[in-house]
Amino acid sequence: MSTKEQILEEVLVEEQVGLNNEIIVYNDDVNTFDHVINTLVRVCNHTSEQAEQCSLIIHYKGKCTVKTGGLDELKPQCTGLLDAGLSAEIV
Secondary structure: OOHHHHHHHHHHHHHHHHOOEEEEEEOOOOOOHHHHHHHHHHHHOOOHHHHHHHHHHHHHHOEEEEEEEOHHHHHHHHHHHHHOOOEEEEO
């Protein structure tokens, strides 16, 4: 393996490790579909279709990963979801 290939491989591994964080939203008996959809669009920059699909998964499966990325990016988004009354956590 050449030095160039080795460095490229190390960079790719670092990028993958940095994106292992996820925001998971859990189902509850309080929030409506519309509220969850609107919150995902506003806070996580989802399209309407993405937010609707996530809300259905949350409802039927009990939880859904709504966003992945670096911890610095996810913290304010998770806080926004919590402030809107959704049950969410970063894992």
